[in-house]
Amino acid sequence: MYEPIVGVEVHAQLTTSSKMFCSCRAEFGAEPNTNVCPVCLGLPGSLPVTNRKAVEQVIRTGLALGCEVGTLCRFYRKNYFYPDLAKNYQISQYDEPLTFGGRMELSVEGRPVSIRIRRAHLEEDTGKNIHLPNGRSLVEYNRCGVPLMEIVTEPDFRSAAEVREYLLQLRRLLWYLGVSTANMEEGALRAEPTVNLRDPETGERTPKVEIKNLASIRAVHDAVEYEIRRQYHCLETGEPMQQETRRWNEAQGITTVMRTKESAEDYMYFPEPDLVPIEPEPEWVEAIRAALPELPQARQQRFVAEYGLPEYDAQVLTEDRATADYFEAVVQACGEPKACSNWVMGDLQRLLNESGCSITESRVSPQQLAELIGTIKDGTISHNIAQAVLPKMWATGHSAREVIAAENLALISDATEIEKLVDEAIAANPKAVADYRGGKEKALGAIVGHVMRQTKGQANAAVVNELILARLNG
Numbered sequence: 186m187y188e189p190i191v192g193v194e195v196h197a198q199l200t201t202s203s204k205m206f207c208s209c210r211a212e213f214g215a216e217p218n219t220n221v222c223p224v225c226l227g228l229p230g231s232l233p234v235t236n237r238k239a240v241e242q243v244i245r246t247g248l249a250l251g252c253e254v255g256t257l258c259r260f261y262r263k264n265y266f267y268p269d270l271a272k273n274y275q276i277s278q279y280d281e282p283l284t285f286g287g288r289m290e291l292s293v294e295g296r297p298v299s300i301r302i303r304r305a306h307l308e309e310d311t312g313k314n315i316h317l318p319n320g321r322s323l324v325e326y327n328r329c330g331v332p333l334m335e336i337v338t339e340p341d342f343r344s345a346a347e348v349r350e351y352l353l354q355l356r357r358l359l360w361y362l363g364v365s366t367a368n369m370e371e372g373a374l375r376a377e378p379t380v381n382l383r384d385p386e387t388g389e390r391t392p393k394v395e396i397k398n399l400a401s402i403r404a405v406h407d408a409v410e411y412e413i414r415r416q417y418h419c420l421e422t423g424e425p426m427q428q429e430t431r432r433w434n435e436a437q438g439i440t441t442v443m444r445t446k447e448s449a450e451d452y453m454y455f456p457e458p459d460l461v462p463i464e465p466e467p468e469w470v471e472a473i474r475a476a477l478p479e480l481p482q483a484r485q486q487r488f489v490a491e492y493g494l495p496e497y498d499a500q501v502l503t504e505d506r507a508t509a510d511y512f513e514a515v516v517q518a519c520g521e522p523k524a525c526s527n528w529v530m531g532d533l534q535r536l537l538n539e540s541g542c543s544i545t546e547s548r549v550s551p552q553q554l555a556e557l558i559g560t561i562k563d564g565t566i567s568h569n570i571a572q573a574v575l576p577k578m579w580a581t582g583h584s585a586r587e588v589i590a591a592e593n594l595a596l597i598s599d600a601t602e603i604e605k606l607v608d609e610a611i612a613a614n615p616k617a618v619a620d621y622r623g624g625k626e627k628a629l630g631a632i633v634g635h636v637m638r639q640t641k642g643q644a645n646a647a648v649v650n651e652l653i654l655a656r657l658n659g
């Protein structure tokens with residue numbers, strides 16, 4: 186019985202301000218061919234200089250993935266001709282990568298899955314060909330030389346669901362480390378899975394297929410699932426298979442042949458003669474390790490252990506660092522972790538979505554949200570009223586107590602005032618009173634409802650209940 190063998194190669198653009206080997210800007214979305222110079226265009230006589238920040242970001246990522254950091258890391262030239270590569274070679278790494286031998290632990294459908302990370306290394310991005318409808322093609326070199334981190338796993342995935350979970354976790358990790366925007370639509374994160382099938386008894390394998398043109402994590406999942414099915418089908422029907430690169434066709438939900446795979450020899454790798462090897466000093470590596478933030482998986486576990494949050498809440502809140510920071514600031518100001526979680530994931534998130542703001546741009550600060558939650562806790566307003574107060578805080582910038590005072594929303598807790606209303610309600614509902622005295626406890630609802638209607642929901646429900654019981658049982 187054959188089993189799927191899947192590995193994943195991820196390319197992530199780093200968030201350095203300049204390119205890998207020159208001082209051109211590395212931003213996304215600039216006018217075409219404006220961020221270029223003799224180095225990234227590979228003009229004769231130009232010399233590359235390594236971007237230290239990019240090296241640091243890869244080491245940072247490697248350490249977070251549990252990798253070792255190499256002591257001597259060399260750049261290689263990967264030689265090939267393509268119009269988007271003005272130099273005719275790409276500077277990459279070969280057998281002496283910056284970091285190697287890491288691991289990522291996943292939980293997939295309740296099962297633990299351990300994925301080995303083969304390496305996280307550094308290379309430069311290529312330019313981009315743009316094919317026009319009239320048959321002509323344009324070349325955009327702004328991306329040429331942008332630092333690119335390559336993260337390669339061992340072929341440890343056995344299903345498309347495992348690949349999806351890995352990419353979700355990896356993307357969250359890159360966000361936490363602040364090393365990449367990891368935006369797949371902008372091409373800042375690209376994932377290329379390799380898929381084949383293996384018979385664990387005989388070791389027999391189908392040829393390895395690499396899948397390209399995947400613009401979302403969902404597309405990666407669907408493409409891997411399709412490719413596994415396709416290869417099983419080929420095995421059954423005896424249809425020939427070969428080592429090749431296939432393209433995902435999102436609209437049709439199928440993979441089609443793009444090209445048959447070149448072997449590593451085709452690239453004629455040789456050490457880059459213009460760059461000295463990188464020898465990261467141990468003190469530098471340790472300083473980078475010490476400066477790592479709390480990593481998302483650890484933070485998620487801590488939210489469960491420390492705040493007693495459900496697994497689901499902990500996962501949503503730690504999806505990005507800013508949301509987790511915001512949540513913790515609210516808890517610090519008011520306690521009540523579960524209530525804070527509900528507000529951050531619910532009403533606040535809705536306001537953020539509606540206004541297209543990120544949480545760092547929230548118009549309600551963590552302290553203001555904490556104050557609002559406090560007004561429910563101390564009985565100043567009900568939860569329902571608080572839900573109406575938050576959008577007003579967002580719109581006006583006022584605090585919860587300011588909004589409550591300005592709109593006269595505080596609950597009526599004054600016993601003499603409520604007593605009067607309770608007496609009226611009892612007088613107006615003789616049947617409910619009789620029913621209650623006859624043993625129908627539910628009949629109380631009609632009397633409570635009467636008071637609430639009179640006060641438009643602003644009577645303190647606990648006080649109302651207490652006074653009604655006192656009257657009827659007294």
Ligand SMILES: [Zn+2]
Nearest residue numbers: 207209222225
């Ligand atoms: Zn340049």
